[in-house]
Amino acid sequence: MTQQTVLVTGSSGFIGYHLCQLLLEAGFRVVGIDNLSDYYSVQLKKDRQAMLEQHPDFTVVNRSIEEPGIMLDLFAAHRPEYVVHLAAQAGVRYSIENPRSYLESNITGTFEILEAARAYPPRHMLLASTSSAFGANTGMPYKETQKADHQMSFYAATKKATENMAHSYAHLFDLPVTMFRFFTVYGPWGRPDMALFKFTKAILEGTPIDVYNFGDMKRDFTYVTDLVEAIRLLLDAVPVRPADGVVPEGDSLSPVAPHRVVNIGNSESVRLTTFIEAIEAATGCKAQQNLMPIQAGDVPATWADASLLQSLTGYKPQTDVHEGISRFVDWYQDYYREAVLPHAAG
Known part of the structure; x- marks a missing residue:
């Protein structure tokens, strides 16, 4: 069987790194592109990329996807069977500033x-x-078939726009497209701007953490290896334009295009206080909490209905948040080689 090629944008990012590792282990040839932006630690991205470059079936180009002609050249040179587009400017709060x-x-x-x-x-x-x-949707768990017209941050608005852009190309050019909606992703090699990283660092250093909405937040925390396994399985769940325009109940497939939206989440909404308690348990340190009002553009809760993912792939993410956080803390302490004496609990 001929080796298949997957083009992964954002290959040196948190999710991109884990996905590339999984695809390489599964026998794919992986072509990555990543501009190593300085939104957060470039060294962390370089360290992820260096690990991927040890594999003979991995190739990477350090350029920006928005640079005219770069993507066209990559497609022409490698003719990928699959494309996983992860590269993006991330972060809800930063989208207000920049x-x-x-x-x-x-x-x-x-x-x-x-x-x-x-x-x-x-x-x-x-x-x-x-x-x-x-x-602004309040009906939970979130289903892909719900209308989603009221994004609350510019980041979310750009992501919804890409869903619509991809739908138009799927319709006009019969390009099979799956859009996956991530829920709060965490795990080893995670982003320093995410809550788990910031909380772990502060708790180990004995400095206060900012807890928004006075702790009354809930998130569907999704462990990164669960997420990338779902993406790998979705490679084979190619959407097909329905010939009669009839879409099965519960499916987000477009009636006029080979285009589908799929949630990837843990199907559980966990309180932020529980999340912090899990970090305390993993670090052996007590958090000092600075309770604050909710930030602009943020939502108080997320919760995924991942039944469509399960029906398409037979897979259901299910890593428990305590287990996932423990793995992250182990990685964090190893990566930074921190000899931290736990602060007295209480």
Whole structure:
């Protein structure tokens, strides 16, 4: 059997690194692209990339996806069977401070990828969206078939826009597209701007953590290896345009395009206080909490209905948050080689 190629954008990012590792272990040839942006530690990204580069079936280009012609050249050179688009300017809060970076990376970058796919059609394109696309929706758990028209941050708005852009290309050019909406992803090699990383660092250092909405927050925390396993399985769940325009009940498949939206979440909404308690248990340290009001653009709760993912792949993410956090803390202490004496609990 001929070795298949997967093009992964954002390959040196948190999720991209884990996905590339899994795909390489599964026997794929992986072509990565990552601009090693300085939104957070470039060294962390370089360290992830260095581990991937040890594998003979991994190739990477350190350029920006929004750079005109770059994606077209990559598609032409490698003719990938599958494309997983993870590269994006991430972060809800940063999108308030620097919206232009989201416009360029998320909108223009996705446009460049869609144009390249139009010229060299892959078997299946999978593009990352976000649970933030559900916006002001209050009916939970979130189902892919719910309308999602009221995004509450510019980050979420750009991600919802990419869903619509991809749908138009799927309809016009018969490009099979799966959009996956991530729920709060965590685990080893995670991003320093995410709560788990910031909380762990502060708790180990004995400094206070900022707890928004006075702790009354709930999130569907999804462990990163569960997430990338779901993506790998979705490679083979290629959407097909329904010939009669009839979509099965519960499916988010478009009636006019080979385009589908899929939630990837743990199907459990965990209180932020429980999350913090799990970090305390894993570190052996007590958190000093600075209780604050909810931030602009944030939502008080997320919760995924992941039944569509399960029906398409037979897979259900289920890593317990205590187990996942323990693994992260082990990685964090090893990566930073911190000889930290636990602060007295109480």
